[in-house]
Amino acid sequence: MNVEEAEKVLTEIFDDSAETYDCCETQVFEPLAEELVRRAEIKEGSRVLDLGTGTGIAAFKALEKVGPDGYVLGIDVAAGLLAVAEEKAKRKDAENIEFKRMSMSSMDLSADSFDRVIGNFSLCCSFYYERALGEAHRVLKPGGRLTYSHDGPSQNPLDTVFDAVYSKHKVKEPSERLGQTREADSLQATHWSRFKDPFAALDALEAAGFREREASISYPQWIFHEVEAYLDYRFTGGLSELELSEMGPRQRDKLRKRLIESLNPLSSKDGLVVRQEILHLSCQK
Numbered sequence: 271m272n273v274e275e276a277e278k279v280l281t282e283i284f285d286d287s288a289e290t291y292d293c294c295e296t297q298v299f300e301p302l303a304e305e306l307v308r309r310a311e312i313k314e315g316s317r318v319l320d321l322g323t324g325t326g327i328a329a330f331k332a333l334e335k336v337g338p339d340g341y342v343l344g345i346d347v348a349a350g351l352l353a354v355a356e357e358k359a360k361r362k363d364a365e366n367i368e369f370k371r372m373s374m375s376s377m378d379l380s381a382d383s384f385d386r387v388i389g390n391f392s393l394c395c396s397f398y399y400e401r402a403l404g405e406a407h408r409v410l411k412p413g414g415r416l417t418y419s420h421d422g423p424s425q426n427p428l429d430t431v432f433d434a435v436y437s438k439h440k441v442k443e444p445s446e447r448l449g450q451t452r453e454a455d456s457l458q459a460t461h462w463s464r465f466k467d468p469f470a471a472l473d474a475l476e477a478a479g480f481r482e483r484e485a486s487i488s489y490p491q492w493i494f495h496e497v498e499a500y501l502d503y504r505f506t507g508g509l510s511e512l513e514l515s516e517m518g519p520r521q522r523d524k525l526r527k528r529l530i531e532s533l534n535p536l537s538s539k540d541g542l543v544v545r546q547e548i549l550h551l552s553c554q555k
């Protein structure tokens with residue numbers, strides 16, 4: 271499978287999750303977007319570009335900062351997610367926010383045209399991380415800033431346990447679609463995961479021409495009061511939902527039972543606490 275095919279397969283997966291994206295992902299991506307926008311220090315009246323905007327979670331937060339005289343553009347390759355974002359803009363009657371279908375690695379946007387470029391867990395979905403940074407540099411005005419975030423180098427212990435159990439229960443004879451999605455997913459990980467290392471990400475920012483480069487790590491946490499609620503979150507949308515849809519009911523029950531048995535000992539009195547390592551990057555043109 272080549273990169274173009276892999277991108278297409280994964281975009282379809284995002285599009286398939288358009289209806290459930292907000293109710294499922296907001297609990298995790300909303301606080302991350304809030305923090306991203308805080309770090310971006312967006313000023314009133316400025317022009318902001320949100321890379322891989324999805325349903326516009328970070329873009330709408332940026333809109334609150336730019337006020338009526340500013341402008342926010344969200345770009346994404348998944349038309350289904352963009353349609354949800356556009357619907358939200360219509361409902362809010364917001365005129366100074368737009369959403370366009372475009373790849374962050376090849377943007378049909380003028381050079382030197384934005385004060386801020388932001389990206390909430392989106393650079394990590396690009397097969398061309400370095401090219402996307404080069405494009406962000408091109409469209410920023412001199413003195414403008416790029417601020418983005420994605421997973422850091424360490425996996426949280428819950429994910430380690432989850433992955434160990436899950437990998438043993440995956441469908442043995444996947445459909446063509448599931449097989450292709452697995453392949454595309456692992457190709458994407460191969461392309462970007464070295465940038466989980468802050469030093470590799472900083473080197474890439476330097477190579478793209480950015481100055482005043484900074485990397486930092488934070489550990490936000492989410493509490494799922496029941497292990498089942500965490501599993502519902504993990505199994506809604508994306509590759510895992512597709513994987514589950516191809517399992518028979520007995521296999522699905524067995525997987526859930528094993529996951530509950532393995533994750534229960536990691537629960538505290540508050541529930542299952544997911545402490546995620548996040549890498550934050552920021553730099554100036």
Ligand SMILES: C[S@@+](CC[C@H](N)C(=O)[O-])C[C@H]1O[C@@H](n2cnc3c(N)ncnc32)[C@H](O)[C@@H]1O
Pocket residue numbers: 281284295299303321322323324325326327328345346347348351372373374375389390391392395396397
């Ligand atoms: C994990 S989601 C995050 C979405 C959004 N930023 C949020 O906070 O909810 C990653 C997004 O990146 C988009 N994406 C992947 N590759 C892209 C590319 N080359 N150009 C633009 N968007 C891309 C996906 O379609 C998806 O919407």
